[in-house]
Amino acid sequence: MRLEVEVISTETIKPSSPTPQHLGHYQLSFLDQISPPVYNPLVLFYTADDEINNNNTETLSNFIKQSLSEVFTCFYPLAGRIHKDNNFIECNDEGIPFKKARVKCQLLHLLQNPNPNELNKLLPFDLAEAKELPIGIQFNIFDCGGIGLGICISHKVGDAQSFFTFVKSWAATARGEKHTVRVEFVSATLFPPKNILGFEPSTGITKQNVVTKRFVFTAPKIEEIRSNYTHSESCTPSRVEALSAFIWSRFVAATKPSHKTSDHRFYTITHAVNLRTKMEPPLPDYSFGNLYRTAVTIPCLDNEDEERYNHIIISQMRDSLRKVDKDYVKKLQQGDEHLGFIRDRAEKFARGEIVSFSFTSLCRFPLYEADFGWGKPVWAASASLSFKNLVTFMDSVSGDHGVEAWINLKEEDMAKLEADEKLLSFAS
Numbered sequence: 001m002r003l004e005v006e007v008i009s010t011e012t013i014k015p016s017s018p019t020p021q022h023l024g025h026y027q028l029s030f031l032d033q034i035s036p037p038v039y040n041p042l043v044l045f046y047t048a049d050d051e052i053n054n055n056n057t058e059t060l061s062n063f064i065k066q067s068l069s070e071v072f073t074c075f076y077p078l079a080g081r082i083h084k085d086n087n088f089i090e091c092n093d094e095g096i097p098f099k100k101a102r103v104k105c106q107l108l109h110l111l112q113n114p115n116p117n118e119l120n121k122l123l124p125f126d127l128a129e130a131k132e133l134p135i136g137i138q139f140n141i142f143d144c145g146g147i148g149l150g151i152c153i154s155h156k157v158g159d160a161q162s163f164f165t166f167v168k169s170w171a172a173t174a175r176g177e178k179h180t181v182r183v184e185f186v187s188a189t190l191f192p193p194k195n196i197l198g199f200e201p202s203t204g205i206t207k208q209n210v211v212t213k214r215f216v217f218t219a220p221k222i223e224e225i226r227s228n229y230t231h232s233e234s235c236t237p238s239r240v241e242a243l244s245a246f247i248w249s250r251f252v253a254a255t256k257p258s259h260k261t262s263d264h265r266f267y268t269i270t271h272a273v274n275l276r277t278k279m280e281p282p283l284p285d286y287s288f289g290n291l292y293r294t295a296v297t298i299p300c301l302d303n304e305d306e307e308r309y310n311h312i313i314i315s316q317m318r319d320s321l322r323k324v325d326k327d328y329v330k331k332l333q334q335g336d337e338h339l340g341f342i343r344d345r346a347e348k349f350a351r352g353e354i355v356s357f358s359f360t361s362l363c364r365f366p367l368y369e370a371d372f373g374w375g376k377p378v379w380a381a382s383a384s385l386s387f388k389n390l391v392t393f394m395d396s397v398s399g400d401h402g403v404e405a406w407i408n409l410k411e412e413d414m415a416k417l418e419a420d421e422k423l424l425s426f427a428s
Contacts, residue, residue, distance in 0.1 A: 001113045004104040005121040005140065013065055013137070014095035015072035015079050026077040026089040029187035030194045031290040031332075032156055033086055034342060036201050037130040038386055039152035040163055043122050044370050044377040047107060048145030057141045061100055064139060064149075064372065067174035068098070074183055075166055075288075081132045082156055086201075087193055089134065089157070099124050099138040107146030111379055116212035116406060119383040122150040128205050128386035130154040135166075149372075159292045161274060161285055164365050174372040187289025190279070191333055199339060203346040204356075205386045212384035212408045213418065215427040217243060219401040225426060231311040239403055240361045240393055244269065245313045247391060247405060248299070248357050250423040254416040256301075265355050269297040269317065272360040273324045280326050293332065294358070295320040361393040363403060368395075382406045388413075 072079040072095075080091040103110075103122070120127065124136035134157045140148035153163050165183060217225070226242040237245070248269055275291045276283040283291065297320040300312050332338050348354045367380035379397050385408045396402035405427070409417060417423065 001105070001109060001115055001118070003110070003115075003118045003121050005101050006104070007099050007101045007138075009100045011065070011098045011100075012095040013068050013072070013079075013098045015076060015093050016066075016069040017073050019073075019076040019079075019091045019093050023076060024091050026080065026091050026185065027188040028082075028086065028088055028156065028193060029191040029289055030196075030339075031187065031191050031293070033193055033196050034199065034201055034339070035155045035159075035290045036203075036205060036387075038155050038205060039123075039125050039127045039130045039136075040155055040160065041120070041123050041127060041383040041385075042151045042163065042167070043119055043381045043383065044149045044151070045107060045111065045379045045381070046147045046149070046374060047378050048142075048147075049375055057145070057147075060147070060374070061139050064137075064174065065098055067170060067372070068137065071166070071170045071173045074169065077157065077185070078134045078153075078166070080134065082134060082154065084132070086156070086196075096133060097124055097136050099136075101138055101140045103140050103142045103148065105142060106144045107142040107148070108144070110142075114214065114379075114381065116214050116382065117384045119381055122148045123152050123383060124150060125152045127152065127383065128207050130156060147374075155290070157290075158288055159274075159290045160272075160360070160362060160365065161276065161291070162288045165286050165288065167370050168366060171370045171372050176373075181286045184284065184287045185289065186283070186287055187291055190283075190291075194336070194339060196339060199343045199346060203349060204388075206388060207386060209411050210384070210386065210388050210408055211411050211414050212406060213414060215405045215407060215423070216396060217403045217405065217427050218396075221426045222401065222403060229310045229314050231314070235311075235314070237314045239401065240271075240359070240363060241314055241317060243393065243403060243405060244271065244317065244359045244391075245310065246426070247407070247423070249313070250420050251357060251389075251409075251413070251417060252301070253422075254420045255413050265353055267299060267301065267355045268357070269299055269320075270294040270356060270358045271297075271317070271321060272358075273321065275324070275329060275332075278325055278329050280329070293324060293328075293338075295324050355389070357389045357391075358387070359391045359393065363393050363395050365395075368397065368399070384408065 076091050077089045080089045122140045124138040135153045138150035225246050229242045230236045297317045382392050388410050390408045392406040394404045
């Protein structure tokens with residue numbers, strides 16, 4: 001459904017106490033530097049239950065703003081400004097925009113028929129315009145009194161784990177908990193900044209002709225897909241592995257030219273990988289920054305024997321993921337070899353030589369644990385992103401191991417994928 005959203009106020013929220021002078025300069029890491037200048041979105045929806053009904057929205061808004069101000073004393077870089085040279089954040093406590101908006105519909109109607117391309121209206125920023133502001137908040141009030149909390153965090157500042165560490169701490173602060181986790185800012189020490197001249201982090205970002213669709217896979221359907229990609233009991237793919245292979249195969253089947261001689265491009269599958277567990281010693285989850293990289297798989301395209309093909313693609317993906325290990329991290333910390341790799345890859349992408357299909361998984365992240373004092377969200381949503389051929393996996397609200405796949409494609413490719421009968425037999 002289409003959303004009519006009116007921003008009724010904008011304020012600046014600053015830390016409740018000033019950032020110490022010695023913390024005024026937050027160095028971005030090499031991995032921060034090469035991360036795309038986009039905002040990562042999250043919208044958390046809360047129904048108008050007793051806790052919300054007993055307080056007017058102005059009271060709730062003030063409550064949220066106060067807790068945000070308090071949590072910024074720990075996450076002080078988020079209240080500063082990203083310097084235009086892409087090297088550091090000036091932790092000057094200038095604060096971030098907090099918008100309050102009216103949504104002219106019932107929350108229930110949105111939940112029954114969500115349109116990912118409309119959800120961007122519930123966010124404070126254009127996702128492709130990540131410049132100096134590290135984060136922004138939009139507090140959306142529905143006609144029924146329900147709330148949609150729209151949060152954007154710059155990918156220049158942190159990855160998904162960092163995003164959820166912040167949300168978790170903010171919610172705990174709002175609930176009045178005093179012993180929240182003290183975040184660690186160590187990324188620039190582990191991955192010192194480099195001269196990235198010749199590499200453009202915005203490669204792949206586009207505002208044109210990209211649409212987003214949400215496909216829901218129930219737990220029984222996922223088990224059926226997993227069984228199709230299982231070679232033996234010792235080689236059973238995870239939900240994410242099986243869905244990645246399945247969605248990619250349906251994308252290729254729907255969009256690849258039928259004549260092999262007419263397509264000289266090579267296809268890749270990429271998966272975002274959390275590096276915290278790959279470090280020596282491993283880093284805690286509350287280590288802040290872009291502590292991730294991607295595993296790149298060049299899959300087999302010979303699918304004449306479907307059963308054999310299904311087993312091969314899972315094996316290839318696992319081999320790629322296994323290569324992101326402690327030795328990989330050590331080379332990455334040196335930086336130069338990886339910078340050469342991503343430069344070359346970006347150049348080939350720009351020339352149209354690579355058809356890259358990317359997956360990032362938010363499954364098992366605490367999407368539904370963000371209780372700010374009025375209960376847990378009834379739905380956690382993404383939005384329409386600024387990259388084509390990108391899939392975000394999220395746990396379904398049912399909690400039964402179902403998965404929502406938020407797929408971003410060129411409009412013409414999406415039309416073909418939506419007509420794929422095999423995909424539609426497994427997803428709704």
